[in-house]
Amino acid sequence: MRSDEYDRLYLSPPHLGRHELNYVHKAIEDNWVAPTGPNLDGFERDLSQYVGVQHCVALSSGTAAIHLALLLLGVGPGDEVIVPSFTFVATASPVRYVGAEPVFVDSEPTTWNLCPARLREALAARAQLGRPVKAVIVVHLYGMPARLPELLAVAAEYGVPVLEDAAEALGSRHQGQPLGSFGEVAVLSFNGNKIITTSGGGALLTNHAEYARQARWLATQAKDPAPHYQHSTLGYNYRLSNILAGIGRGQMELIEDRVKRRREIYALYQELLRPVAALEVGPAEPAGLRSNRWLTTVLLNPEYTEHTPEYLRQHLEAHNIESRPLWKPLHLQPLFTDSPAYGGEVCADLFRRGLCLPSGSSMTDADVRRVVKALREIL
Numbered sequence: 106m107r108s109d110e111y112d113r114l115y116l117s118p119p120h121l122g123r124h125e126l127n128y129v130h131k132a133i134e135d136n137w138v139a140p141t142g143p144n145l146d147g148f149e150r151d152l153s154q155y156v157g158v159q160h161c162v163a164l165s166s167g168t169a170a171i172h173l174a175l176l177l178l179g180v181g182p183g184d185e186v187i188v189p190s191f192t193f194v195a196t197a198s199p200v201r202y203v204g205a206e207p208v209f210v211d212s213e214p215t216t217w218n219l220c221p222a223r224l225r226e227a228l229a230a231r232a233q234l235g236r237p238v239k240a241v242i243v244v245h246l247y248g249m250p251a252r253l254p255e256l257l258a259v260a261a262e263y264g265v266p267v268l269e270d271a272a273e274a275l276g277s278r279h280q281g282q283p284l285g286s287f288g289e290v291a292v293l294s295f296n297g298n299k300i301i302t303t304s305g306g307g308a309l310l311t312n313h314a315e316y317a318r319q320a321r322w323l324a325t326q327a328k329d330p331a332p333h334y335q336h337s338t339l340g341y342n343y344r345l346s347n348i349l350a351g352i353g354r355g356q357m358e359l360i361e362d363r364v365k366r367r368r369e370i371y372a373l374y375q376e377l378l379r380p381v382a383a384l385e386v387g388p389a390e391p392a393g394l395r396s397n398r399w400l401t402t403v404l405l406n407p408e409y410t411e412h413t414p415e416y417l418r419q420h421l422e423a424h425n426i427e428s429r430p431l432w433k434p435l436h437l438q439p440l441f442t443d444s445p446a447y448g449g450e451v452c453a454d455l456f457r458r459g460l461c462l463p464s465g466s467s468m469t470d471a472d473v474r475r476v477v478k479a480l481r482e483i484l
């Protein structure tokens with residue numbers, strides 16, 4: 106069969122349900138599209154209940170949420186922030202927005218997330234240099250929970266607050282506790298490719314009322330308490346609109362279904378690819394950790410194949426199937442060549458051998474079989 110007889114399979118497209126439109130419709134009917142409004146309040150309530158945190162501030166993007174979180178933690182010019190090297194650039198860019206510098210730390214092989222031993226090494230080394238670190242950003246990549254107890258203990262040992270980047274991990278759990286509830290501040294993303302979407306959006310989560318109050322204030326231009334538009338603090342325009350929050354409310358009704366389907370897709374890939382020695386579906390869930398399986402990833406085993414992930418990607422593309430390399434480590438990015446890095450071999454190896462496969466919750470089992478069939482043609 107010619108490949109163009111198939112529809113294109115995307116990596117992680119938006120997957121809307123039936124009720125988003127009701128919330129959007131209500132906002133328009135009530136002439137309440139801005140500012141803030143009932144959908145925004147409702148979406149924030151849905152999120153804080155689901156994650157189990159006291160406060161939620163819905164924002165225009167996950168990147169904006171990280172920016173505000175850094176400001177809340179007092180990160181400023183000349184400070185340093187620990188960032189995992191293996192993540193999307195948006196974890197690190199806001200560190201530069203506030204005039205601070207990222208210090209990159211390698212992954213550990215079981216979860217692919219921040220390595221606790223390397224974190225301790227980095228914190229000790231920066232302290233030795235007289236460059237105390239202001240915050241540690243922990244990311245749960247592709248939905249897999251990081252080694253939280255160890256990471257939180259190391260950060261606490263050095264008295265450094267943890268910012269949890271759960272942009273890819275809504276619906277994941279650590280010993281039953283939802284991710285996004287572990288950091289002093291945590292962030293979520295509702296970008297179009299994430300597990301739920303508002304087309305674009307993000308949120309800041311925290312148990313500290315003062316942080317939430319400050320985040321709302323900074324996100325709406327930081328007005329002084331005066332009727333005449335007086336300003337003494339630099340503010341931002343980062344609030345999510347009441348329309349987009351309506352999409353988010355509809356999506357939150359579906360979050361458990363979406364997680365369930367992504368996990369089924371991962372399990373089916375794993376079953377169908379078991380006979381293919383050259384490919385390893387990964388990583389497995391360590392005991393007590395439950396991933397939302399935002400994206401299913403595979404690693405090539407060079408003992409069984411000479412192919413590169415890029416060769417696989419082009420082969421899938423010829424079958425009208427979208428796939429993507431794993432995140433290129435940030436310590437290898439031109440933007441960050443001058444930033445300090447501790448380790449980096451683990452994530453560099455993952456990047457060299459890895460590929461993300463189509464994983465959207467709207468995929469059928471037949472779609473998964475189609476991807477596997479295309480892979481098996483060359484492996």
Ligand SMILES: *Cc1c(COP(=O)(O)O)cnc(C)c1O
Nearest residue numbers: 166167168193195196272294296
């Ligand atoms: C998507 C993502 C972000 C940024 O979220 P946006 O809503 O796209 O700004 C930050 N960190 C990680 C790990 C992400 O995957």
